[in-house]
Amino acid sequence: MTRREILICSGTGCLSAGAEEIEDKLMDELWKHELEDKYPVTRAIKRTGCMGPCNLGPMIIIRPEDTFYGNLEPSDVETIVEEHLLKDRVVRNLLIEDDGHKVEEFQKLDFIQGQKKIVMRNSGDIDPSSLEDYLENDGYMAARKAITDMEREEIIEEIKESGLRGRGGAGFPTGLKWEFTAREDEDEKYVVCNGDEGDPGAFMDRSVLEGDPHSIIEGMMIAGYAVGANKGYIYVRAEYPLAIRNLQKAIRDAESEGYLGENLFNTQFDFNVELRVGAGAFVCGEETALLSSIEGKQGRPKYRPPYPAQSGLWDQPTVINNVETFANIPIIIEKGSEWFDDIGTEGSSGTKVFAVAGDVGNTGLVEAEMGTTIEEMIDIAGGVAGGKDFKAVQIGGPAGGTIPEEHIDLPIDYDSLEEAGTIMGSGGFIVLDEDTCMVDVAKFFLDFTQEESCGKCPPCRLGTKRMLDILDKITKGEGESEDLETLEELAETVQNTSFCGLGQASPNPVLSTLRFFREEYEAHVNEKECPTGTCKALVEAFYIDEEACVTCGKCTEVCPVDAISSGDESYSIDPDTCISCGECAQVCPVEAISEGDNE
Amino acid sequence: MSTVKFTVDGEKISAEKGETVMSACKKHGIDIPKLCQHDAMENVMACRVCIVEVNGEQIQPACGLKVEEDLEIKTETDEIKKYRRMNLELIYRSENHYCMFCESDGDCELQDLMWENGIDYFEHPRLFPDRPIDSSHEHIVIDNNRCIRCGRCVRACEEVVGNQTLAFGGRGLENEIVADADVPLKESTCVSCGMCLQVCPTGAIFNKHSMFKGIKDECDLTESTCLRCSVGCETEIYTRTGHLVEIEGAESEMESGGQLCEMGRFEPLVDRTEKIDDVIYKENETEKEMSLAKGLEKAAEVLDEGDKISAMASGNLTNEVLDSFSEAMRTHGALFDVVGAKRHRFEKEVKRRINMIEGHFIDDITEVMKADHILLYDTSVRDTHPVLASYIRRAAMNGTRLITIDAYEDRFWEHSDISISVESPKTQLTRLINQVVREGKGSIEDLTRVSSILGGLRVHPRDVMQVVKHLEESTYDIIILGSEIIDRWSIRHIFELAKLEGSYLISLNQASNQYIRSLETEGVYEEPDVAYVLAGDEDDQEDMKKLIENADFSIVQASKRSELTEKADLVIPSLTMFEREGTSVNINGEEKEVERVMEPKGELKSEREFFEELAEKR
Numbered sequence A: 001m002t003r004r005e006i007l008i009c010s011g012t013g014c015l016s017a018g019a020e021e022i023e024d025k026l027m028d029e030l031w032k033h034e035l036e037d038k039y040p041v042t043r044a045i046k047r048t049g050c051m052g053p054c055n056l057g058p059m060i061i062i063r064p065e066d067t068f069y070g071n072l073e074p075s076d077v078e079t080i081v082e083e084h085l086l087k088d089r090v091v092r093n094l095l096i097e098d099d100g101h102k103v104e105e106f107q108k109l110d111f112i113q114g115q116k117k118i119v120m121r122n123s124g125d126i127d128p129s130s131l132e133d134y135l136e137n138d139g140y141m142a143a144r145k146a147i148t149d150m151e152r153e154e155i156i157e158e159i160k161e162s163g164l165r166g167r168g169g170a171g172f173p174t175g176l177k178w179e180f181t182a183r184e185d186e187d188e189k190y191v192v193c194n195g196d197e198g199d200p201g202a203f204m205d206r207s208v209l210e211g212d213p214h215s216i217i218e219g220m221m222i223a224g225y226a227v228g229a230n231k232g233y234i235y236v237r238a239e240y241p242l243a244i245r246n247l248q249k250a251i252r253d254a255e256s257e258g259y260l261g262e263n264l265f266n267t268q269f270d271f272n273v274e275l276r277v278g279a280g281a282f283v284c285g286e287e288t289a290l291l292s293s294i295e296g297k298q299g300r301p302k303y304r305p306p307y308p309a310q311s312g313l314w315d316q317p318t319v320i321n322n323v324e325t326f327a328n329i330p331i332i333i334e335k336g337s338e339w340f341d342d343i344g345t346e347g348s349s350g351t352k353v354f355a356v357a358g359d360v361g362n363t364g365l366v367e368a369e370m371g372t373t374i375e376e377m378i379d380i381a382g383g384v385a386g387g388k389d390f391k392a393v394q395i396g397g398p399a400g401g402t403i404p405e406e407h408i409d410l411p412i413d414y415d416s417l418e419e420a421g422t423i424m425g426s427g428g429f430i431v432l433d434e435d436t437c438m439v440d441v442a443k444f445f446l447d448f449t450q451e452e453s454c455g456k457c458p459p460c461r462l463g464t465k466r467m468l469d470i471l472d473k474i475t476k477g478e479g480e481s482e483d484l485e486t487l488e489e490l491a492e493t494v495q496n497t498s499f500c501g502l503g504q505a506s507p508n509p510v511l512s513t514l515r516f517f518r519e520e521y522e523a524h525v526n527e528k529e530c531p532t533g534t535c536k537a538l539v540e541a542f543y544i545d546e547e548a549c550v551t552c553g554k555c556t557e558v559c560p561v562d563a564i565s566s567g568d569e570s571y572s573i574d575p576d577t578c579i580s581c582g583e584c585a586q587v588c589p590v591e592a593i594s595e596g597d598n599e
Numbered sequence B: 001m002s003t004v005k006f007t008v009d010g011e012k013i014s015a016e017k018g019e020t021v022m023s024a025c026k027k028h029g030i031d032i033p034k035l036c037q038h039d040a041m042e043n044v045m046a047c048r049v050c051i052v053e054v055n056g057e058q059i060q061p062a063c064g065l066k067v068e069e070d071l072e073i074k075t076e077t078d079e080i081k082k083y084r085r086m087n088l089e090l091i092y093r094s095e096n097h098y099c100m101f102c103e104s105d106g107d108c109e110l111q112d113l114m115w116e117n118g119i120d121y122f123e124h125p126r127l128f129p130d131r132p133i134d135s136s137h138e139h140i141v142i143d144n145n146r147c148i149r150c151g152r153c154v155r156a157c158e159e160v161v162g163n164q165t166l167a168f169g170g171r172g173l174e175n176e177i178v179a180d181a182d183v184p185l186k187e188s189t190c191v192s193c194g195m196c197l198q199v200c201p202t203g204a205i206f207n208k209h210s211m212f213k214g215i216k217d218e219c220d221l222t223e224s225t226c227l228r229c230s231v232g233c234e235t236e237i238y239t240r241t242g243h244l245v246e247i248e249g250a251e252s253e254m255e256s257g258g259q260l261c262e263m264g265r266f267e268p269l270v271d272r273t274e275k276i277d278d279v280i281y282k283e284n285e286t287e288k289e290m291s292l293a294k295g296l297e298k299a300a301e302v303l304d305e306g307d308k309i310s311a312m313a314s315g316n317l318t319n320e321v322l323d324s325f326s327e328a329m330r331t332h333g334a335l336f337d338v339v340g341a342k343r344h345r346f347e348k349e350v351k352r353r354i355n356m357i358e359g360h361f362i363d364d365i366t367e368v369m370k371a372d373h374i375l376l377y378d379t380s381v382r383d384t385h386p387v388l389a390s391y392i393r394r395a396a397m398n399g400t401r402l403i404t405i406d407a408y409e410d411r412f413w414e415h416s417d418i419s420i421s422v423e424s425p426k427t428q429l430t431r432l433i434n435q436v437v438r439e440g441k442g443s444i445e446d447l448t449r450v451s452s453i454l455g456g457l458r459v460h461p462r463d464v465m466q467v468v469k470h471l472e473e474s475t476y477d478i479i480i481l482g483s484e485i486i487d488r489w490s491i492r493h494i495f496e497l498a499k500l501e502g503s504y505l506i507s508l509n510q511a512s513n514q515y516i517r518s519l520e521t522e523g524v525y526e527e528p529d530v531a532y533v534l535a536g537d538e539d540d541q542e543d544m545k546k547l548i549e550n551a552d553f554s555i556v557q558a559s560k561r562s563e564l565t566e567k568a569d570l571v572i573p574s575l576t577m578f579e580r581e582g583t584s585v586n587i588n589g590e591e592k593e594v595e596r597v598m599e600p601k602g603e604l605k606s607e608r609e610f611f612e613e614l615a616e617k618r
């Protein structure tokens, strides 16, 4: 019998899908079949970080065959143990289908094949709670190389050459940022990792922190050495308990094994890392607000200049980078800047991790080479779900914008996205199908930023509220002809006069949908019509065909506003009460309910 | 300081490097509209009203932007005006700004900007906020429905008053001003200085006693000096038809940031005690009113008959009144004293005995904010000299080590690095500190010896050693002696300590007018035939009360009825602090003008003339 290793994805998505139950069941089965010697828990069963295709959870990979089983039920585990482990036979009916054919190996999944894993190189592969595992995968080799073999300037030069740009949103060249801090003549400097990740639906940083915490520590350590800082802070939001747990363990292990502390790698260099848990306000992700928060003050943005590189944490020079940015560092040091620069496009090297969501076959984390087109991305994610037509993709989260079908071949890199009126942002990628109302999409994101505004400056605190009120009016069919113009004027004011990036970027979703889908707005305002039927207030009331009704009464049970009354021959809907939600039509067994006027 | 040249709306301007565009413009008479910026506080760039165009491309707040060589600033482009208008309108329409119902109507920076920017029609609907109004405090109302979130109050509370009571709570639209952990202001750590309402640009924080009494523009303004303690804050006093409307701190006096305390800002407004207008003579249990001239005669007559005469004046009077009173009393053969002067006499004696020079005394109390260590002996300064107390808190907040010693409750415990409470006799503690300093570190280490000296005092020897250690480490330390210290030994120990350590001293006493330091005073007969007490506005002074009780016949000259006048045999009116004019000396030794705020209402027009006449009636 082959020596096997079973990897169980224990990322947050899989845990909530029931990964722990699968693991328990697996242990039970191994015990039942007296396999405990062949499959020693500590070596053969491995909990990994996020594997990526989150909607296939819970999932396991059996090695060395690389067999992938997803969407597991506890009852499936018995079959896998009896068939695969004992009889060396792949359980075909538990395999995942791509385009109608069963895929055996994880690496052969369409979802995985199109990706390029640099940041996520270890996530889903190693046990994030094991320093040993990290070391076996060349962990801390880059730090050793940097600290023992390289000059500080050499490291900074290497990062500059690599073309790495910050992955936290703005895309500022990382090497340059480090150089600014390195140049400051101060004894106390800091390295801060921004793990606040507040965009709705984003979980790229979370997955890295959960799945490969040591790589972040290593990246920070290299930064610390390069700029002359001996202390690092990792700021993680309180909503990420698993990331916090894994990081705590990683820091403790690194400390006790001498990868953090004094005289690292027998040099004069000391480096320590402390974890800070944030209270979770979105604006705390903004660098100056985050630093205030670490200082124990209210997490409100501060005026720049001075930039943190010159005067940051406790007014000392501070490098602040995103989680994903730090995750790229060790591998750049290890493989060299040239290798990294070759990946991706001219102005955007490397990869970017996206949280793919919306109307696609496979949602989850996709790490793609810069320059991958939108179309390719959608293919990786299994195409538009349900055979629907593609309408647009929203990239960059609440600070980003929407790109329509006609730009589906747009390469995803910093400059192309900016030209198209959006930003890379932290990696939101929401695919929208033909049934999506773009006014509604804009409203969703604006609602988020409006809620998250810290309230310091009027354009953001009040301007976004005013814009949201107008959008709300429009989706309710109360739009007036001058509303679109007012909306644009407000957007311009908010964009140009807000204090921080949150406010400045908050009109982007509205502006970009106005740019590409203006006629949809106009339909709402002028014709009082929602072309996709999403805005319920604009849809006509439903009615019941008296002939067809079988008086089963199912519709009355689902109507949220009690608009349906019973009768002898047929049920009927009060058009004044009906909010056109369409729930009743969905449950009617004889399709007697339809939208529109009875006449 | 190097200068740079840049352009504002086409005009070349030079400014100091490091300065903001707003401040440079202001010096050249260019006023950029603003709401959150305030000279006494850090700039936070919150309101976005001061936006200007930079080099034809960027938009930046003028209050944050630093001047640079060749910057091209435009303050009034169409775009800037459009944005400014939009933000102002949003601010105005989102909160409850119905000016005619507002206390600040006519005194409002927001309202002014609305007019200046021609916003007399609106494009955006109102939001109708409905937040609770906090009127729990005796003097201050916070109405978050009118708050524009400029944060001036929050910064004033922290940066000027050193108090951190006010803060922003909630975010976004829910963002509002809260006290401590969102408790009613009355129950908070508020020290009732009213700095927040002075800097609030709108009607969101206002003074209960001044509301709807008049717009500042329509009031008479008198600039004067507060005589409630020796800090002597500069005041701006608003009156209307002879009535007090509001008292504010002078914001031009920048170190204090325009601060006042509860005594200076609010107490005069709430004072409802009955004024004394006529002379009252009590004989056989009956009160007889008489004219001022008759009263003067009566007083002269009593003084003539007396053998042992004690005269005592309040320390809150002007130099001129103190001079003429002491002169009159001397001609009548009285012994003369001023409240607070006793402490000064002790100090003089100590200084002579230990041969101490004046150089130890600081001539600018804002220096406490520059010290690296402060030793505060007697923490009553929080109540007696609140503005000085704010400097101490600010120093502590900015890293100055604070050591506090008090016989009772330590009123600075939150800010203190080492807090020692001793029960009397406190002298042993000062002696101990003194001794340890003198005998060097050796005696510090001898714990048992320290303990035995401390004996009955409930003080941990470690604390004492810490104090000494701090004093020895420091390069600039200031010792502040509270006004409640009146035993000579404590004064001597502390002065000696200052001499040994090269520390600077601030010595406080009960008088607000430090002119008493140059006046001849000698203390009084404790049981005189006649006591003449010039109380002024004083109503509850212990030494005065004692003197009246022990005298056969007592004359009290006061502006209002009090326990003192109740017990007196002859009551003569004096002017109130707002009717008096003259000069006064503050703790820094500077002579300050005290202006007449209101015309004297009674027969008495000048105390000096009264005393000159009294002197002549010998």
Ligand SMILES: Cc1cc2nc3c(=O)[nH]c(=O)nc-3n(C[C@H](O)[C@H](O)[C@H](O)COP(=O)(O)O)c2cc1C
Pocket (backbone or CB within 6 Å): A165, A166, A167, A168, A169, A170, A171, A172, A174, A194, A195, A196, A197, A198, A199, A282, A283, A284, A285, A286, A287, A288, A320, A321, A322, A323, A325, A426, A500, A501, A502, A503
């Ligand atoms: C409102 C707002 C929220 C932000 N949130 C995050 C965040 O969650 N994570 C992050 O890394 N950067 C965030 N940023 C960007 C940071 O300010 C900063 O640019 C980034 O941490 C720099 O790291 P990088 O250079 O590696 O991208 C946010 C910015 C704004 C304006």
Ligand code: SF4
Pocket (backbone or CB within 6 Å): A283, A301, A452, A453, A454, A455, A456, A457, A458, A460, A461, A498, A499, A500, A501, A502, A503, A504
């Ligand atoms: S733009 Fe203004 S209100 Fe909005 S989050 Fe930034 S500072 Fe706060």
Ligand code: SF4
Pocket (backbone or CB within 6 Å): B096, B097, B098, B099, B100, B102, B103, B104, B105, B106, B107, B108, B109, B110, B111, B146, B202, B203, B204
């Ligand atoms: S605060 Fe100013 S603008 Fe607002 S109601 Fe009062 S006077 Fe009017």
Ligand code: SF4
Pocket (backbone or CB within 6 Å): B146, B147, B148, B149, B150, B151, B152, B153, B154, B177, B196, B199, B200, B201, B202, B204, B205
């Ligand atoms: S209460 Fe007044 S000073 Fe304080 S933030 Fe509001 S408007 Fe500004």
Ligand code: FES
Pocket (backbone or CB within 6 Å): B033, B034, B035, B036, B037, B044, B045, B046, B047, B048, B049, B050, B051, B061, B062, B063, B064
């Ligand atoms: S005065 Fe400059 S932003 Fe408020």
